[in-house]
Structure formats: C-alpha cells, structure tokens
Amino acid sequence: MIEFQLEQLYAWITGLLWPLLRVGGLVALAPIVGEAVVPVRLKVGVSIIITLVIAPVIGPMPAIAPASYAGLLIAAQQVLIGMALGFCMRLIFTATMMAGEFVGLPMGLAFASFFDPATGANTAVLSRLLNLVTMLLFLAVNGHLLMLDGLARSFELLPIGASLHADGWAALMHWSGQLWIIGLLLALPLLVVLQTINLSLGILNRTAQQLSVFAVGFPITLSTGLIMLAIVVPRSSEFLMQLFEAGYQAMAQIARGLMGT
Structure with a gap:
C-alpha cells in the first residue's frame, strides 16, 4: 500500500506551483x-510545458505550505517577477510601434490606422508593420528561446522564497525609460529625410504662393517615405538584434536587483 504524507504532497505542489506562477x-x-x-488555454498550456522542463533543475523549494499566508506571499512574488521579466522584453516591441507612430505623422499616414486586436486600440499601419518585422526577426534569431533561457537563469539569480528589493523595480523603470530613445533612434533616418522635405515645402509655399503645397506635398512625402522604408527596414536587423541583447541583459539586471546584488 502506497502512503503519502502531507509534507510530500506540499513538496510536489510547490515544486510545480511556484515555478508555474513565475512562468x-x-x-x-x-x-x-x-x-x-x-487563447488563454494556449498560454496556460505553454506555461505548464515550460514549467515541467524547468522545474527539475530549479533546486529545493522552501518548506512552506502553499495555502498559508507566507505561501500566498511567495505566489504573489513569483507572479510579479515573471510579469517584470516579460514586460522587459515587451518594451522592445512597444518601442518599434512607437517608431512607426513617429514616422507615420510626417509621411501623412497618421490617419491610416485600424483596430489592432493585440493592443485593443487603433494602431497606425506603419506601427503594425514594424511590429511584425520585429516579431519575425525575434523568431528568426531564436529570441524566444533566449528569453526562456533568461527566465530559467532567473531562478538561479533570484531563488523562490527570497525577499524582493527595490533595486529590481528601479532597474525596470530605468529600462522602460529607454522606450522613447529606442523609438526615436529607430525612426531617426526617416524623420530626418521627411522633416527636411517638409521644411523645403514650407519654404516653397512662402516663395511660390500660387503653388498648392497641400496637393504636391502629400505625394512627395508619401513616396519618399515608402522609398526610405524600403531602404531602412532591411538594414534595421542589426539594430534590433542589439535591442534584443540589451533586453536579455536588462532581464538579468532586474533579477539581480530584486535579489539586492
């Protein structure tokens, strides 16, 4: 007859529950x-599969009952840690969408927006384009696997049950502060060209007032912007890969900061 003790049951539950919450x-x-x-079911299934792979190499868990107040506190901590690490990588994709917003306005495509189910709001078509390019490059360079590797390493840097320090949240805020800078750097080549054209059209409007700048300016800015996109987007892969690498380093810095090291 097989007998189970309560401590064994708690050990099995915590061995999968707390890593599952972080994942x-x-x-x-x-x-x-x-x-x-x-779908939510797919997210839950992916989380369970990743947990089953990571859990055997995490190490011993704290001997705390999951239903106790201390167990609930650890559960909340794991959820916050996982969300902070995921949000760290999500900021890179948000920066590319922001770059599309920056470029779309001088191109005259600010009105070209549609409902984006990923964000639940109207998104400019250029933002969606750059976001898709970033996603494809992220998958092509196995960025999703490196992100999961960073998650697995976070269990070494920040064991389950360790107290959280404010330095980790400060590192997350510092990384999120780079959002505008990254978006501007990505959109800078197109912004320089488009703003130069707009400045030239403004001077032309003052010197040749009989010329309708609104009728001529839109085709010029739109065609120039499309040509610049065809030139810049294929060459932005190196810049995006550097952003991915910076995101992995930010994940490690957040984990170390939460640990207080």
Whole structure:
C-alpha cells in the first residue's frame, strides 16, 4: 500500500506551483505568446510545458505550505517577477510601434490606422508593420528561446522564497525609460529625410504662393517615405538584434536587483 504524507504532497505542489506562477507571469506579458489574440488555454498550456522542463533543475523549494499566508506571499512574488521579466522584453516591441507612430505623422499616414486586436486600440499601419518585422526577426534569431533561457537563469539569480528589493523595480523603470530613445533612434533616418522635405515645402509655399503645397506635398512625402522604408527596414536587423541583447541583459539586471546584488 502506497502512503503519502502531507509534507510530500506540499513538496510536489510547490515544486510545480511556484515555478508555474513565475512562468505564467512571463507568458502573460511576453512578446508573441503574450498577445491578446493568443487563447488563454494556449498560454496556460505553454506555461505548464515550460514549467515541467524547468522545474527539475530549479533546486529545493522552501518548506512552506502553499495555502498559508507566507505561501500566498511567495505566489504573489513569483507572479510579479515573471510579469517584470516579460514586460522587459515587451518594451522592445512597444518601442518599434512607437517608431512607426513617429514616422507615420510626417509621411501623412497618421490617419491610416485600424483596430489592432493585440493592443485593443487603433494602431497606425506603419506601427503594425514594424511590429511584425520585429516579431519575425525575434523568431528568426531564436529570441524566444533566449528569453526562456533568461527566465530559467532567473531562478538561479533570484531563488523562490527570497525577499524582493527595490533595486529590481528601479532597474525596470530605468529600462522602460529607454522606450522613447529606442523609438526615436529607430525612426531617426526617416524623420530626418521627411522633416527636411517638409521644411523645403514650407519654404516653397512662402516663395511660390500660387503653388498648392497641400496637393504636391502629400505625394512627395508619401513616396519618399515608402522609398526610405524600403531602404531602412532591411538594414534595421542589426539594430534590433542589439535591442534584443540589451533586453536579455536588462532581464538579468532586474533579477539581480530584486535579489539586492
């Protein structure tokens, strides 16, 4: 007859429950798998599969009952840690969408927007285009696997049950502060060209007032913007790969900061 003790049952539950909460927090906000169009059942299934792979190498868990107040506190901590790591990588994709917003306005495509189910709001068509390019490159360079590797390493840097320090949240805020800078750097080549054209059209409007700048300016800015997109987007892969690498380093910095090291 096989007998189970309560301590053994708690050990089995905590061996999968607490890692699952951290993994689930990352999956909820991570790029691609965390999109709103992805079914919740698929997110839960992916979280369980990842947990089953990671759990055997995590190490011993704290001997705390999951239903106790201390267990609930640890559960909340794991969810917050996973969400912070997933949000760290999501910021890269948000920056590319912001770059599309920056470029769409001087091109005259600010009105070209549609409902994006991933964000639940109207998104400019250029923002969606750059976001799709970033997603494809992220998958092509196995960025999703490196993100999961960073998640697995977070269990070494920040064991389950460790107290959280404010330095990790400060590192997350510092990384989120780079959002505008990244978006501007990505859109800078097109912004320089388009703003130069707009400045030239403004001077032309003052010198040749009989010429309708509004009728001539829109085709010029639109065609020039499309040509610049065809030139810049294929050459932006190196810049995006550097952003991915910076995101992985930010994940490690957040984990170390939460640990207080």
